[in-house]
Amino acid sequence: MPELPEVETVRRGLVTALGLGLRPTGGEELDGSSLPRVEEWHFCRETLRYPLPIDRLRALEGRRLLAVERRSKYLLLYFGTAPSVWGESALAHVTARVLIHLGMTGVLRVLRQVPELAKHDHLWLRLGTENRDFYLLYNDVRRFGFWDIQAWEELSGEEAQFSRTGPEPIPLEVYREQAPLSLALSLAISGTSSRPALPGDGLAGHLYRASRKVGRELKSWLLEGKAVCGVGNIYCSESLWLAGLSPYRKAHSLAESEAGDLAVAVQQTISAAIKAGGTTLKDFRSTDGKPGYFRQELKAYGRAGEPCLRANCTGRIERKMQAQRATFCCPICQN
Numbered sequence: 627m628p629e630l631p632e633v634e635t636v637r638r639g640l641v642t643a644l645g646l647g648l649r650p651t652g653g654e655e656l657d658g659s660s661l662p663r664v665e666e667w668h669f670c671r672e673t674l675r676y677p678l679p680i681d682r683l684r685a686l687e688g689r690r691l692l693a694v695e696r697r698s699k700y701l702l703l704y705f706g707t708a709p710s711v712w713g714e715s716a717l718a719h720v721t722a723r724v725l726i727h728l729g730m731t732g733v734l735r736v737l738r739q740v741p742e743l744a745k746h747d748h749l750w751l752r753l754g755t756e757n758r759d760f761y762l763l764y765n766d767v768r769r770f771g772f773w774d775i776q777a778w779e780e781l782s783g784e785e786a787q788f789s790r791t792g793p794e795p796i797p798l799e800v801y802r803e804q805a806p807l808s809l810a811l812s813l814a815i816s817g818t819s820s821r822p823a824l825p826g827d828g829l830a831g832h833l834y835r836a837s838r839k840v841g842r843e844l845k846s847w848l849l850e851g852k853a854v855c856g857v858g859n860i861y862c863s864e865s866l867w868l869a870g871l872s873p874y875r876k877a878h879s880l881a882e883s884e885a886g887d888l889a890v891a892v893q894q895t896i897s898a899a900i901k902a903g904g905t906t907l908k909d910f911r912s913t914d915g916k917p918g919y920f921r922q923e924l925k926a927y928g929r930a931g932e933p934c935l936r937a938n939c940t941g942r943i944e945r946k947m948q949a950q951r952a953t954f955c956c957p958i959c960q961n
């Protein structure tokens with residue numbers, strides 16, 4: 627199922643395809659009419675995992691898409707009125723946020739013409755700019771994905787949606803070098819909602835302190851997403867292999883240096899996976915229909931019975947079930 631790197635890949639695809647990433651820096655004059663405007667929705671069904679908020683989505687017609695963000699495995703689309711100046715003031719123009727979860731098999735594509743609907747295409751949205759139209763088409767074979775919409779005023783103050791979600795493994799700003807408006811929004815949003823920042827000593831110090839009283843196994847603790855978000859099953863196995871840590875260790879047994887190794891491994895794994903456009907095991911596709919290529923770089927996940935790739939290790943990767951999920955690890959070098 628799509629995890630953080632896959633959702634980030636989709637986010638980047640949307641930003642690029644819709645031209646949201648090439649904006650002037652804060653404070654400059656802006657022609658807001660260049661932002662894509664919601665023109666039309668088309669729904670083929672009323673329910674995915676939950677009922678689609680069809681009337682509230684249709685009410686967005688005429689609004690502009692201001693930014694495409696991500697938090698953990700959720701895509702966040704900010705809609706509102708066109709700002710005339712970039713920067714923090716753009717936040718005042720947000721009227722609603724559409725939250726999309728891709729579930730297990732959700733694929734969001736950007737097309738340049740009216741989609742010829744195929745099986746499992748459930749809805750599309752037409753966005754118009756001055757000189758061209760874009761169609762966002764949502765396909766979901768298993769229909770575990772969902773779309774929700776929240777009015778901006780509902781989101782001010784404490785945000786329930788992400789109150790139990792841990793910090794991002796990599797600070798969001800790192801992803802935002804090409805999208806000043808998104809960055810301005812991200813920073814403004816981070817001050818108002820539950821988007822915890824990492825402490826001064828970064829992910830390493832955070833993981834060390836957060837694990838002190840945790841008696842559960844390392845992998846279960848990471849998968850839960852409260853200590854750090856977005857480390858799903860594939861990337862958890864990969865990160866623990868890279869750090870040389872056993873998934874079965876008790877979290878509180880981590881030494882400070884091991885928590886440091888784990889932090890580096892998580893960040894390297896997630897970064898490399900984003901760079902490769904995510905991992906496609908079966909269904910995942912980016913907005914241009916391309917699969918992710920991180921599968922070719924997997925060191926542990928999916929390699930049961932194959933030789934461990936760590937230099938000088940003679941072990942073979944084992945696959946075991948751990949809390950109903952497949953865990954891949956090397957019994958020799960992961961301790």
Ligand SMILES: [Zn+2]
Nearest residue numbers: 934939956959
């Ligand atoms: Zn090994």
